[in-house]
Amino acid sequence: MESYALLIGATLSAGTVLAIAALGLLINEKAGIVNLGAEGMMLCAAIAGFATVVHTGNTWLGFAAGMAAGALLAAIFGVLVIWLNTNQYATGLALSLFGVGFSAFAGISYVQAKLPELPKYAIPVLGDIPLVGPALFQQHPLVYLTMLLVVALVWFLYRSRAGLVLRSVGESPESAHALGYPVRRIRLLAVVAGGALCGLAGAYISTVYTPLWVEGMVAGRGWIALALTTFATWRPARVLLGAYLFGGVTMLQFHLQATGVQVASQLLSMLPYLATIVVLALISRNPTWIRVNMPASLGKPFYPGS
Template sequence: MDVYALLFASTLNAGTVLALAALGELVAEKAGVLNLGVEGMMLCAAIAAFAVGVHSGSDLLGFVGGAVAGAALAAVFGWLVIWLGTNQYATGLALMLFGSGLSAFVGIDYVQATLSARPSFSWLGLGDVPLLGPALARLHPMVYLTMLLAAALVWWLYRTRAGLVLRSVGESPQSAHALGYPVRWIRLAAVVFGGAMAGLAGAYLTLVYTPLWTEGMVAGKGWIALALVVFGTWRPARVLLGAYLFGGVTMLQFYSQSQGTAIAPQFLAMTPYLATIVVLALISRNAAWIRTNMPASLGKPFTPNS
């Protein structure tokens, strides 16, 4: 049972990286902006958080540094696509490439760097949960904060006026503008929030999940996060569950390797990405279902008439 508890805890750890990035991208897409640069933002945030953690010895400052790095890149992206009207797809891809190159350049001096001693956690009460208690009691606080954030987003998007305004901007920016709402600023705020969340995902990757820095260590997780938004039909709870599902697939890959499964390791390594392609292919077969759930103005530029 200890093995299954460890596998469950590892699934939550792996899913947290995906959930943070996907929930941030969900908010941006709810406002009608598609940011394909999640991978690049995560990479820049990962090296920023790691550098801050190495020099300050504080994981909290590292998370702040990662969030700021992600938000700054997202703000530049938002300025380009919202105010200058650049193509969202091309600009997002450019951001991804820029982030990959910048993180590789900045991270040269940190490949051999190490963080201070990793903190341990013990949550009172969780250790008494049958079977899974020992694993749950030692998870990083960010795992539980991510769950709370998903719940908060559900409440905010569907139970508050601000959430209604954000969704209206994503559905019909012209109507929201006619009612006097600052569509551009709302979209920018959503994009910056998405960047900060991608930054937290990158920071979690280098400070908690694998406390080290290597070039390209995000390894496609930004793209999986983008796919999770579609997989979860733009609903925070479904996105969170999808993140844990894909996290579990990733952990099963390592578990199978450790058990000596007679399957080529290259095939096991591609399993999470193969699962992403299969899920998206199945979802895309129902175009009417996608149109019903997808924000109507997603990826479409908005220019106020006055």
């Protein structure tokens, strides 16, 4: 039973990385922008956050640095695709490739660096409950803040005027422009906010989830987060559930290895990515369902003068 409690706890932590990044990408896509650069942004944020913690010893400053790095790269991406009308998909891929290379270059001197030991977190009383306590109530505060972020994002998108405007920009930017809304600025703000969340996810990986720096340590999580937005049909609550599902699949490989299951480690390492492909293949069998839930102008450029 104790091993299952540890598996649940690890699933929550692994799912938090995916949830934060996917929520950021969801904000982008609700505004009609597809950003394929999540992997690169997360890697740059990971080294920015790690380096900050190495020099300051403060994890929260590391989170702030990661968010700043992600927001900066997203802002550059936003200017290119929103004002200069470059292709969203090609620009996103270029950003991802840039992030992979730049983070590797910037992180050379930090490969052997060590972070200060993280404090033990536990919710009083609840954290002491046998089995359930270690699994659910001894997580890093960011795990619980992510759950609150989902609630806040649901309220923002579906209960606030600003959220309605954001969704209208993703559905019909021409109509929003005709009503006097600054479509380009709204899209840029959405892209920067999404980039900041991707940056937070990257910083969480390098400072809390696996507190070290290794080249390419994001290991495809940016692409999984991108797939999660489609899997969740652009709904924040479903993003969180999907993130925990994929996080559980990721942790399952380590659980099976620990219990002595005789399966090739390479096959177990494939599980998260195999699950992503299977889910996307199943979803794509019903294109009508996707069209109903997908923002109508997703990936389409907007020309104010047209």
